[in-house]
Amino acid sequence: MNTRSPIVGVIVVAAGSGTRLGADRPKAFVDCAGRTVLERSLDSVFGMQREAQVVVVAPADLVAEAEDIARRAAGAAESSISVVAGGDTRQQSVSNGLAALDAGIRIVLVHDAARALTPAAIFDDVVTGVAQTASGIVPGVPVQDTVKRVDDDDAVVETIDRAELRSIQTPQGFPRASLAAAYADAEIEYTDDAALFAAAGHPVSVIDGDALSFKITTPWDLRRAEGLLASAPASIRVGIGTDVHAYDDESELWLAGLAWPGERGLSGHSDGDPVCHAITDALLSAAGLGDIGSVFGTSDPRFAGAHGETFLTATRSRLADDGFTIGNVAVQIMGNSPRFAPRRDEAEVFLTGLLGAPVSIAATTTDGLGFTGRGEGVCAIATATVSRQYS
Ligand SMILES: Nc1ccn([C@@H]2O[C@H](COP(=O)(O)OP(=O)(O)OP(=O)(O)O)[C@@H](O)[C@H]2O)c(=O)n1
Numbered sequence: 001m002n003t004r005s006p007i008v009g010v011i012v013v014a015a016g017s018g019t020r021l022g023a024d025r026p027k028a029f030v031d032c033a034g035r036t037v038l039e040r041s042l043d044s045v046f047g048m049q050r051e052a053q054v055v056v057v058a059p060a061d062l063v064a065e066a067e068d069i070a071r072r073a074a075g076a077a078e079s080s081i082s083v084v085a086g087g088d089t090r091q092q093s094v095s096n097g098l099a100a101l102d103a104g105i106r107i108v109l110v111h112d113a114a115r116a117l118t119p120a121a122i123f124d125d126v127v128t129g130v131a132q133t134a135s136g137i138v139p140g141v142p143v144q145d146t147v148k149r150v151d152d153d154d155a156v157v158e159t160i161d162r163a164e165l166r167s168i169q170t171p172q173g174f175p176r177a178s179l180a181a182a183y184a185d186a187e188i189e190y191t192d193d194a195a196l197f198a199a200a201g202h203p204v205s206v207i208d209g210d211a212l213s214f215k216i217t218t219p220w221d222l223r224r225a226e227g228l229l230a231s232a233p234a235s236i237r238v239g240i241g242t243d244v245h246a247y248d249d250e251s252e253l254w255l256a257g258l259a260w261p262g263e264r265g266l267s268g269h270s271d272g273d274p275v276c277h278a279i280t281d282a283l284l285s286a287a288g289l290g291d292i293g294s295v296f297g298t299s300d301p302r303f304a305g306a307h308g309e310t311f312l313t314a315t316r317s318r319l320a321d322d323g324f325t326i327g328n329v330a331v332q333i334m335g336n337s338p339r340f341a342p343r344r345d346e347a348e349v350f351l352t353g354l355l356g357a358p359v360s361i362a363a364t365t366t367d368g369l370g371f372t373g374r375g376e377g378v379c380a381i382a383t384a385t386v387s388r389q390y391s
């Protein structure tokens with residue numbers, strides 16, 4: 001386990017009202033193809049190669065909702081994320097985010113939640129740029145249209161050489177100490193963090209941005225984002241899970257979600273069903289959502305004696321909350337008893353119904369070898385695929 005604290009902090013500003021979008025709630029909390037704009041932005045942040053402390057800045061009355069979204073997006077990285085209330089301007093919101101960074105943070109990225117489809121690689125590129133140059137680094141893309149300067153009456157004054165122009169995006173990255181000092185000294189409002197940083201006398205360079213990093217500002221932008229998400233290929237992920245339970249003559253046997261009267265039982269805090277537990281682990285692992293212990297606990301009294309069905313139903317809905325669809329599940333059982341083949345179809349139909357996706361189960365003995373061969377218990381290994389449209 002990596003126990004070092006991160007040196008990169010990412011502030012995701014999501015406290016704006018989204019006036020130009022004109023939705024019935026602040027922009028970051030608006031639905032974008034089944035998930036909020038904020039959650040989609042955080043998916044990119046958590047797609048970074050480097051570990052980072054993440055601070056979300058939300059409208060004061062939506063901090064609790066932002067915390068739920070942040071926890072879902074963070075998954076296993078939950079401890080690295082926090083939410084603070086924003087201010088009346090973007091600059092004030094960034095300032096509130098800066099105040100929440102841990103002492104060890106050396107490089108700060110500031111990102112608009114509104115740039116919900118920004119590829120994760122851009123975050124890493126910006127961090128690398130700051131680390132190598134100790135200056136401000138901002139992603140930008142060439143300006144596509146001819147640009148003209150006009151006077152108060154809209155008469156054209158000049159055509160500007162667009163070759164020297166860039167449309168600037170986020171995340172914008174900076175050495176933490178210089179950015180914090182620049183913020184503390186700022187006396188006027190700037191439209192972006194790089195302008196504030198440059199006004200304090202620091203150099204800023206532009207690196208290649210990405211067309212996907214466009215800012216969702218108007219209803220048309222939201223439709224564009226939803227169209228892109230709908231047409232993107234679904235990404236498929238594979239997960240694996242293993243579980244073992246020891247035989248216990250005092251317990252009833254529950255295996256693959258079925259009761260097996262008259263067969264030797266398996267011990268466990270819940271019903272000791274290694275098939276359902278291995279499937280739960282495989283599904284959570286495929287979705288990057290932890291494992292049965294981290295999600296349900298290993299000794300929670302609510303799950304004492306609980307049947308596998310409880311875990312599988314809750315896991316399916318946890319995955320659905322995160323936009324995942326289950327593709328299929330395959331399980332291998334290893335053990336001397338019970339003889340599984342006579343009830344294979346029954347078990348597969350039951351579990352397929354619970355998960356809404358095909359479940360296939362194979363069973364084998366281990367020819368007298370190992371703990372299963374010695375008749376000490378039953379082992380199940382499961383694999384699962386899940387898919388999610390874009391991230
Ligand atoms: N007081 C504010 C204003 C803006 N932002 C954030 O800054 C980013 C860029 O701002 P913009 O797109 O202009 O968002 P809004 O201010 O919400 O939009 P509008 O100007 O249309 O009201 C957004 O992610 C927005 O949530 C913020 O955190 N706090």
Ligand SMILES: C[C@](O)(CO)[C@H](O)COP(=O)(O)O
Pocket residue numbers: 090112168169170191192193215
């Ligand atoms: C920071 C920014 O996204 C850079 O392009 C932009 O300046 C903020 O958006 P706004 O519409 O200017 O508030």
